[in-house]
Amino acid sequence: MTNSNAYIVCEDLFKIYKIADLEVVALRGLDLVVNRGEVVAIVGASGSGKTTLLNILAGYDTPSAGKVAVGDKDLLRMTGKDVELYRREDVGFVWQQTSRNLFPYLTALENVALPMMLTNLSTKERKTRAEELLELMGMGRRMGHTPEKLSGGEQQRVAIGVALANHPPLLLADEPTGELDDATAGEILDLFGEVNRELNTTIVIVTHDPDIAYKVGRVVLVRDGKTSTEIRRRVSYQRITGEAQAEADLEEFTLVDGAGRVQIPRELLEELKIKERARIVVEDGKLTVVSGD
Ligand SMILES: Nc1ncnc2c1ncn2[C@@H]1O[C@H](COP(=O)(O)OP(=O)(O)OP(=O)(O)O)[C@@H](O)[C@H]1O
Ligand SMILES: [Mg+2]
Numbered sequence: 073m074t075n076s077n078a079y080i081v082c083e084d085l086f087k088i089y090k091i092a093d094l095e096v097v098a099l100r101g102l103d104l105v106v107n108r109g110e111v112v113a114i115v116g117a118s119g120s121g122k123t124t125l126l127n128i129l130a131g132y133d134t135p136s137a138g139k140v141a142v143g144d145k146d147l148l149r150m151t152g153k154d155v156e157l158y159r160r161e162d163v164g165f166v167w168q169q170t171s172r173n174l175f176p177y178l179t180a181l182e183n184v185a186l187p188m189m190l191t192n193l194s195t196k197e198r199k200t201r202a203e204e205l206l207e208l209m210g211m212g213r214r215m216g217h218t219p220e221k222l223s224g225g226e227q228q229r230v231a232i233g234v235a236l237a238n239h240p241p242l243l244l245a246d247e248p249t250g251e252l253d254d255a256t257a258g259e260i261l262d263l264f265g266e267v268n269r270e271l272n273t274t275i276v277i278v279t280h281d282p283d284i285a286y287k288v289g290r291v292v293l294v295r296d297g298k299t300s301t302e303i304r305r306r307v308s309y310q311r312i313t314g315e316a317q318a319e320a321d322l323e324e325f326t327l328v329d330g331a332g333r334v335q336i337p338r339e340l341l342e343e344l345k346i347k348e349r350a351r352i353v354v355e356d357g358k359l360t361v362v363s364g365d
Contacts, residue, residue: 079242079274080106080129084330085138087124087297098124099135100297103329108241111268111275111312113284116294122278125294126246129276131159142242160190164235164273166228168247173231174219180206180230181215187237205233208270209263225256232263236271243267245277258314261287265312275312286316292327299327300335336361 087099098121106112114122127133128140131147140147145158167173174183184202193201206215209229219227228248235243245264249257261281267273277288285291289311291303306321326334336346349364 075105075107077107078105079108079110079143080104080276081139081141082125083139085125085128085140086136087121087128087133088136098297099128099138101138101329101331101333102294102298103327104292104299106274106276109268109272109274110290111264111277111288113281113288113291113312114276114278114294115280115284115291120294121297122294123246124297126165126244126276126278129242130163130165130244131155132165160187161238162240162242164232164237164240164243166231166235166243166245166248168250170224170227170231170251171219173234174227176219179216179218180211180222180233183219183230184233184237187234191238202233202237205236206230208266209233223256224252225260228252228260229263232260232267236267236273239271241274243273243275245275247278247280249279249281257281260314261312262314265314268311277312283316285322286318286320287314288312295335295337298329298335300337301326 082102082104085099085102086097089096089098102121102125104125114125116122124133128135128147129142131150135148142162145154145162150158175186178186181199181202184205185198188198188201203215206212209232211226211229211233214222214226219230222230231248249260252260264275264277268275281287285303289305292299293301302325304323304325306323328334341347344361344363345365346361346363347365350361351364353360353362
């Protein structure tokens, strides 16, 4: 069913958190395919399951059921050792809290070099590579500074450098611009675009940026733990940019899962007065959904 260029494949993914007797279904049958080298933005209301999805893709959390594969790795079948290697070599992660991404007592250069400690690179090679990455992040002149001497935007630049230290094919970011002002947020999105272009990194980015659809090739909306609708550019795939391209021609699709399910947004259900039952009528090759209550 999925194309050969697919890099991330989630099928019917479930995550249930149990706290004492209480069960919280954070993901309920989520499907998502991300192609190699693609940039996808994930949006959705608070509590819809965005962070849960990212944590699973990062190998920080395991799903309760379903399928999730990244490259040739089945994330449900990995041993502890595999997971450790996967986290080190295959994914980079950027958190919203700038402070969480960096060690406060290390310089930018030391922060970026740190994840390379477990590789067999020499000290000199680690330093050279960290310098190259910081150059790419536009931080070439501030490598010797500790995080407290850097602005929020600069800290996120370094954080992206840290995430890319071991040249992972996948970069995940959970609201990386959430604590930044609009202009700085735009610059950081531009930087993600540059990383995608320069290193061909596949990027999944969770964001609340209302203009994100004008800045990336594809936006996926998560609703109640399931991918629900998708916004794509009508023109051929374009890279992520920090500046909204108002002229971009967007198309919105409702996603149909493997079992033929679609989600009808609550607002529409209310508008159409659909409660528990609907009638589906096929007419001229079109489906019409009307209330059956
Ligand atoms: N460790 C946990 N234990 C119990 N419940 C959890 C845990 N993590 C998340 N949840 C619950 O799972 C659901 C999805 O949470 P998640 O953090 O993935 O949402 P989100 O879309 O990232 O929200 P936000 O936009 O606020 O960051 C929520 O109902 C949340 O309360
Ligand atoms: Mg979250």
